Amino acid sequence: MTTRTPTVVLVHGAFADAACWMGVISELRGHGIPVLAPPNPLRGLAADASYVASVVSQIDGPVVLVGHSYGGALITVAGAAENVVGLVYVAAYVPHEDESLGELQGRFPDPLLSSNLKEWTYPCDDGDPAVEVTIDEAAFPSVFAADVAVEVTRVLAAAQRPLAAAAFVETASAAAWLTKPSWALVAGADRAINPEVQRFGARRAGAVVVELPDASHAVALSAPRQVAELISDAVRATSR
Template identity: 50%
Template sequence: MTVIVLVHGGFLDAAGWAPVTRLLLDAGHDVRVPAVPNRSLVGDALHVRGFVERLRAPVLLVGHAYGGAVVTVAGVADNVVGLVYVAAFALQEGESMGQLQGAFPDADLAANLVYEPFVLADGTYGTDVSVSIDAFPAVVAAGVDPAVVGVLAVAQRPLSALAFSEVASREAWSSRPAWGLVAAADRAVHPDVQRFGYARAGVVRTVEVAGAPHLVMHRDPHAVVDLITEALHHVAPERPSA
């Protein structure tokens, strides 16, 4: 059976996929949601690729936001059969998230980021980036249950600033089919960044979810699941086990 691996982005942990994970499990799919360190694109891609390869099964790799950059690189693992981008950065080889975003107007996220130092293993400092707790609901999660958003806002998994500047060493979409979902009201990753990346990647199909915020998997989990299911049927036309 093909395994669906959901890769979270910056500012969230694996629990950020919870509504989609629940729906996929209820439908009988084999799902994994690894925790990503969010320390660097190079390191995070290696981490996810190793996780995928240890599954020893065909994998449909799904990335949200920064997770899209991660799966673009990690998706060259031999057992990855397809990619799904959800409000994500679909980078090309040699490109960083900062470069791709820089070609388009800034999303509201840019003015609402918080920077904090953290200590690296060698004693030097890196920089953690998170979203202002006060701005999180409007910028990242408009339309999502306020009780849920309040928890997500104070439980952020920061993203290292290094991840914005490191370039993709590979582009898995060049050799694997991909699908893309645009969160049309995204104020964190500009929708045009999503559209451009998906078009350049030659995705099989792009779905636009009207009014969807960055956390589209919380406001519109069924739309996300529908696209993942479509991709799964394309790469592995099999019935999930009940």
């Protein structure tokens, strides 16, 4: 343990950007907790985890990594960094080492998200096209943010950041929760990641679990105080 307050690094998931943490950042800073919310490239598990790890490596002192959704997979890998002292999963995937998100999700019934993805293409460095996905704009409110104001969800739907499809098949090169303490918030009304997937991963990781039964996938936006409280618990536990 450390006697220095860790910096909280918030890692957003697919179909969103770091602004999804705005309420959580306000809550944490109101309690004197240092926070950083870097952009997530959303180009693939290995590359994105490396980017998060590079951010963490440039922070002086201990870090609590927080991942929402796909961001949970990234903190699982990047959390192996020496100065990471805790992991917090928010409506997130919690993969094991050598496990892909497709394999983890495949253990359980598909969420509504699976039938409402729209495929796009983008050019790779070699000039060949690769596939990325977004959520169908009409389905976005019910799939991603059913407990967020409609006028807000319309903006979120139009401003989605796509995820490279390859992210679902790449395997995690590490599982930091094997050696680092973890916490998890389960969104009980999530239609993007089956809540059973969240519960399974959290249980396997031995995480301290809080569940919000009526929360959507966008729980960081709809319930920032509760999300910040769980993160604060992790900060206190790792600052002793």
